[in-house]
Amino acid sequence: MSMTITEKILARAAGRDEVKPGDNIWVNADILLTHDVCGPGTIGVFKREFGQDAKVWSREGVVIIPDHYIFTKDVKAHRNIDILREFVKEQDLPYYYDPGTSNYKGVCHVAMPQEGHVRPGEVIFGTDSHTCTHGALGAFATGIGNTDAGFVMGTGKLLIKVPETLRFTLNGKLQKGVTAKDIILRAIGDVGVDGATYCAMEFDGDGIADLTIEDRMTICNMAIEAGGKNGIIASDSKTEAYVRARTDKPFTPVTSDPDSPVKEHRTYDLSELVPCVAEPNLPDKYAAVTDRTDVKLTRAYIGSCTGGKISDFVMAAQVMKGKKVSIDTFLVPATQEVAEGLMSEQIDGQSLVEIFAEAGCLDIAPPSCAACLGGPLDTFGRANTDEVVISTTNRNFIGRMGSKQAQIYLASPYTAAASAVAGHIADPREFL
Amino acid sequence: MSDTPPVITGTVYVVGDNIDTDQIIPAQYLNLVPTIPEEYKKLGSYALIGLPEACPPFVEEGQMESAFPIVIAGRNFGCGSSREHAPIALGAAGVKAVVAESYARIFFRNAVATGELYPMESEIRLADVFQTGDAATLDIGAGTLTAGDGTVYSTKPIGDVAPVVSAGGIFAYARETGMIGTDSQ
């Protein structure tokens, strides 16, 4: 039987020759990811169910990356990180990235591949819906709740339903000023916020080869915004080079069988895509930038697992170089590595940090999730009033970045930067 | 969840489509850890506090629980994050069941895995039929929601997850089916 990449990975993880959509199967996990918001509850479930002295199923399998509420005075947020620390010590876990130390990373989904925890063909469960990001490297990766995570922590297994697949074939090349974010906002706009519910979103086509690993992460990151169970792109030589540079662990990549049946198939000519936004309050409210240049903004936000990678800041800097922003512009690198890249990456001899400072952006914040999800009241960049924000993040739900009065437009780093300069939604192609 | 599917009678709270987890429990309350009993209760007091201001309060100010045991919703209820705090906040507030036109996958799964509430799907859209404060009786076993005027609406069979729900969540199911030992508490 011919199978999709998702079906093949799940079949292998279940020890079966084949599976089909709708099968309920127990699969073996390679990695369980958790963070400061869901880790303490997961640990609570694990101990309640397996006993106070229980040991995790695999010390190397559990990856804990605190990232959500780091730079806040909130007492409970700090208590939660202490719970993680204590657990890591008790279980002697090698993969913990402690805030306040040189080992701190930042946003888990950018740190995961960066630290070599994402490998093609593997199964990753994470207590965060954007765990789907890791499909960008050809893994099956999906978000789960604390109870399921507590179960995985103790057993290394989870009962899951094999998803149907929606296949998006991306052909051709993006035009200048158009990015991976524009691809995924277009796709979500087309299928709707529940259009991929329970389904795998698989991206293939000759356009993939040109996309960087970070571009692919941007695309898979937002699969959940269409309700997808996972986003996935088969690995290629770029993926393998990226992974091999970061880990010695062996892995066996998997690809879809040619013409494996899917629930729905859409084809895109990338050269026809344009810079776009998702309007408040849902990620599927697609609009071309050129149709929304009348929208006045009060702030711009560049950060998160979707739009806070080094390539995202390079794009923003290309637009802002030699210009001034006209609204408050918040920059939050996803990880420490990205923060370092802001100093080392240069455009025409000028570092990104210098370009942003000259453009009048606010001082760059230390890496974390920050205002992507609002967070405690003292969070950097949190929208506390009726702000109108253009943001490189992934969600524009009511209240997502703080106040319910705030309106959030999702966009690419190019579009966010161009709009920060213009003070209204602006077409980045005029700035490049 | 108990062995016999319950019959729930009370007033309903009605919401529309795409009620995301940020509206069910906004991020600023995610510092609360659901497995710590006082914090579990506190999560309940904040359930649905992220709805637009025009909506009637789901939990009255100063109360820990809601007066509405049943939530009726449109499509894609619980979309967004994987935070289990969402079904837990509703469960802690005293919600026994949600009757929605459809669910986001992770919310549905978390509701089942935790046993916090029954995520029922309605055959037809009920968000336009009921109004907040209407009386109703939900018979989980029979798959019916009966309005105050006696009109009966059916809910869909709970499907593949039925064995997990009737066992009482993922741990109980795994023990029943021998996937994990029964000796751990």
Ligand code: SF4
């Ligand atoms: S950056 Fe935003 S979307 Fe990504 S993990 Fe953090 S809070 Fe979630």
